Structure formats: C-alpha cells, structure tokens
Amino acid sequence: MSGIRGGRTAGAALAAVMLVTMLGGCAGGGGPDPVGTWGDPDGAYLELESGGAFTGSDGCNRLTGSWTMEDDNISFDDVASTRMACPDTEALLEGLDTANVSGDTMTVYADDEAQIATLDRAPVNS
Template structure:
C-alpha cells in the first residue's frame, strides 16, 4: 500500500517563470495561480487519493501566437519525484511541470 502524499509535498512552484512557459503555484490555503504561458490561471486545489484535483479553474482568454496552452486543460495532477504530471478531465496526461527552484 502506498503511503498518502501530504499537501506539503505539492505546495510551491511548478514549471518555469520564463515568458511563454507554463507555471503553477500551489498555495497552502488551497488556491492555485499560474499561467499556461499566455493566459493567467486561477482556482482551487485539493488533495484526493494521493494526487491533486483542480476545482473552479478560470483563465483569461487571450490569444498568443506560438504558445502551447495545454495547461489550461488541467483537471488533476500527480507527483512523480520532482515533477508534476498534469492530466485532463479524461485522465489523459497532457504535460509535465518540473519543481521550480
């Protein structure tokens, strides 16, 4: 049986703060903020079944040429070492964010 991850292991910054790159900040109070590389993202996160579930996610709707906005489809995440695997509503992995320094 796997031990349950605690919220502390998910809190913090994931991704890159470089322009045009996806980034999420999971805050201890259950809020999440970030960007898909173009649009700002915000919402709530909870720890469920050893992973993260995103709720009430909203984003701005700007068009940015040449930016892959895959992160706007995030519904859940699982930690794999120092990376966060991001999944859409169907449970399909849509991308990975490394732990930020």
C-alpha cells in the same frame, strides 16, 4: 501504593500512545507536499499555495482556482483562465483537471484523463 503507581504508569503509557497516534496522523498523511511552484515561471507553470488556492500560466493565459490533495493525487476545482490570443504559444495547461506528484515531478491531466503536461518543481529562491 503500588496500585497507584501502576495506574499512573498505565495512564502515562496510554497518553504516550495517543500522542504518537495524533502526531503520526499529522506527519504522514497525504503524500508529498505540492505547495510551491511547478514548471517555469517564465512559461508554463502552476503555483500551489498552502491554503488550497493556485495560480499559474500556460505561457500566455493566466490560470487561477483551488486544489485539494489525496495521497499523491491533486484535484483542481473552480479553474478560471484568461482567453488571450497568443499565436506562438501552445495552451499547455488548458483544461487541467487533476495531477499526480512523484518526487519533484508533477504530471497534469485533462478531464478526459489525457496527459497534458509534465512540470518539474521549481527551485526555491533563497
């Protein structure tokens, strides 16, 4: 009988290790959560959705596309933008390609790796 009990204990221990491993992979994985609004919704901003889509504006032109994240680094793909003429607005997010998230700050880079913007996480409206 003690052999059966030992087998159950070993099986329970193995199941516990597997559960911790699976949960650790889900919880820890890819750095900070970038979902939400970054920047000023009345000016230049990006809004990253949980499904991998994003929208935004440089204060004049609207942006849309998709994003993926690995560690603290975000890659933007399929980026489309309107081309309105706004004489008093700098096209701050034009050419966005990647971003890095550190705490509540997102630094946005162009495809030539030049830094083009720094956006703070917008507060969540309650």
